[in-house]
Structures are given as C-alpha cells and as structure tokens.
Amino acid sequence: MRFWVGAYAADSGAAEGIGLLQAGEADSPGASGPLGMVGTAVAAPGSPSWVAAHPTLDLLYAALESDGTVQAYRRSAETRLAPLGAPIDAGAAVCHVAVAPDASHLVASCWGDGRVVRIDLDAAGRPSRPVIAADASDPYGADPTGETISTGARVSGAAVPDLAAAARALREAVGEQYAHFVPAYDDVPVTDAESEEAAAGERVSRAHQAIFLPGGLVATTDMGLDLVRFWRSGAAGLRPVQEVVLPKGSGPRHGLWHPSGHLYVVTELSREVFVLAADASGRWSIVSGQPLIGTLDTDTAAELCASRDGATVYAGVRGSDTVGVLSVRGAGEQLQLLALADTGTHWPRHHVVVADTLLVAGQLADEIVSLPLDVRTGIPGRVRHRTPSPSPTRLLPLR
Secondary structure, eight states: OEEEEEEOBTTTSSBOEEEEEEESOTTOSOOOSOEEEEEEEEEOTTOEEEEEEOSSSSEEEEEETTTTEEEEEEEEETTEEEEEEEEEEOOTTEEEEEEOTTSSEEEEEETTTOOEEEEEEOTTOOEEEEEEOOOOOOTTSSSOOSEEOTTSOEESSSOOOOHHHHHHHHHHHHOTTTGGGSOOTTSOOOOGGGHHHHHTTOOOOOEEEEEEOGGGEEEEEETTTTEEEEEEEETTEEEEEEEEEOOTTOOEEEEEEOTTSOEEEEETTTOEEEEEEEOTTSOEEEEEEEEOTTOOTTOEEEEEEEOTTSSEEEEEEETTTEEEEEEEETTTTEEEEEEEEEOSSSSEEEEEEETTEEEEEEGGGTEEEEEEBOTTTOOBOSOOEEEEOSSEEEEEEOO
C-alpha cells in the first residue's frame, strides 16, 4: 500500500516536497509489511505540511505552509505529481486543506492569521476564487456571550468538568509527598510560538482544521481562541451558523467525525478529547470530555484517527511521544482512555490506522514507523518497521 507524505521542506525541515511511502506490497490493502520511501513525488519548497485528495479525480491539494498558498497537483505518472494551475493565496501559515465531498470547493485553515478560506474548484479540479470567512472573536474577551460554567468555559449546553479545580483539590488531599503524581491541569502549557503573546496577555485566532459533516455543515477549529465554529457553505463563501466554546487555553486542534453522529475534538494544549453533538434542533454542544491522563505538562496533542470499525480512537501526543487509545462508549457520546502507548518515534505529528497497523509520522525523528494493533484491545505494540523520511507531517493513503 502506498501513501502520499506531506512534510516540511528546506525552509522548516528537510524534505524536498511531497513524498511517497510504500508499506508492504504495493498492491496490498494493508500496511503491515516493511516500510520504504519511494521518493519525492514533486518538489514543493513551500512546505506541503498537509495534503488532501480530490474525491473523484486523481488530484492532490497541498497547504504550502511557509508560502501561505494552496497548490493543486495532478498525477503525471505512477510516482510523480505535477502542478495544476497557479498557487492560490490563502493566508499566513496555511496548515490544512479539506475538500468538499461534492468537489465543488475546498476549505483552507491558516494557523498564522486565523483565516478560514473557501476556495472554488472547477470541473477539472482547478482551485480559484478564494473567499475569506468572517473573523473569529475571542469568547473570553471583554463582552463574552453564552452561559458561564464552573470552568470559565462558555459552551452551548452541557457543563465541562473543571479539571483545574479538581487537580488543585486532589493535590491538597494527597499532600506534598504525592502531589507530583497529580496531572497539572491547572497549569495550561504554552507553545514556544505563543510565548510572546501569552506574556503580553494576548489571545489570537489560529485556525487549524476544517471537517465536512453530513448535511452540508462544515466545522472548523480555532486553537488560539478555543472555538469550534460551524458553517454553511455557498457560492458567496462560508456563512457562520454557530460556535461552541471550549475551556480557556485548551487549544482545539483537530476533529474527527464519528459514524455515531458525534464530533470528537482533540485539544493541543490541555490534551483532552471532547465529544460534541447536535440536539434535535441542530444546536451543537459539548456532551463529554476525556483527558489524556498520564501525559506531561510540556506535551502537545496532535492528531485524531479511528479504527476501521470506529470502536477505538487514537490521539497522538508530542513530547512524551505517545498515543492515547480511547474506547468509544455508549452510542458514541463517551470516550474512555484505555492506554497511553509509546509510539517509538519522536514528535508524532500525524498517524493513521490501516487494518491492524498504526502508521506514525515522527516529524522530528525524520522517520515513519509502523506498530501492530492488538486485535482484542486495539492497543499498539512495539515498532515493527521504520523508514527514514524527512520531516513527515501527513500520511494520506493513495486510492
């Protein structure tokens, strides 16, 4: 089986552009065999940190993060890509692209300036006409709206557990001797890139992902302002419908649509997975949350993916370089942490499940590794195979 590999190029990493990975035999539906990089499919010095496929055509779209543009590529040979048209301006540090199921447009998310951008696609898949969506506003600003609950979070519905208060209470209860065993949920970590803003007391918008949901709805995450925003897409651009506010400083990064009808969202800074759902009127709210217990204060969560049957969810954690294994409970409204497993690589930026194998892109280790999954528990074992791969950030199966 083969995978496109998004990566950071010479300006931010070591890759030449979009790579091509082979896992096992090329015609195998699984990925449990030896790993090897086939080579660079196309040079992309602007750092194609995220790639997404057209739903029907043999085309790929890349977020060229350092260039702030989105570029389309067509497959020109079995292992080669070629640019299709000119790059489209999106915004500073564009880090994600998602293509609509009907292939009418894509949505780009920009970490640097918080932009969410709708970009048209024509019948041949060429992108054009970027339309910037409405800016996000800080829900924790001078004039917040919504219901205040004990965490300080303002959500459209259910209460979120006050993990900070719980940590303080538990630390006091166990005493000084055992206090260091209590996760420091009252000490939200700050990434290096945000340290100056935090020191100045600033909060800025940092869009990170778009997810297409059934019924034509689009959800986007804003890591800087702790928002999940919902939109309707049309020819005039994205129309805001609703937003759900997560706990302050949690940093919602990536989401995963589950067949049960729930949206799972992993938070980069607080290292939790929240479950969102819509009520009968279509109004979204938080229904539960599961902390990735055992992670470190200096860790940052990265990616979410699910097993083939949707019964298990995997949340990558950079720093301690682990993956949280969560069991889907009830009708999908609850997640239970089963294990925190070692990925065997450094800085697991992205991961994907293929049948009985977990593939992990170790960005700072310059490698991709594969781990077997236990057939009963879904928990990863030790690394089975690894291959050098410069600054990998995204693994996308070839169709």
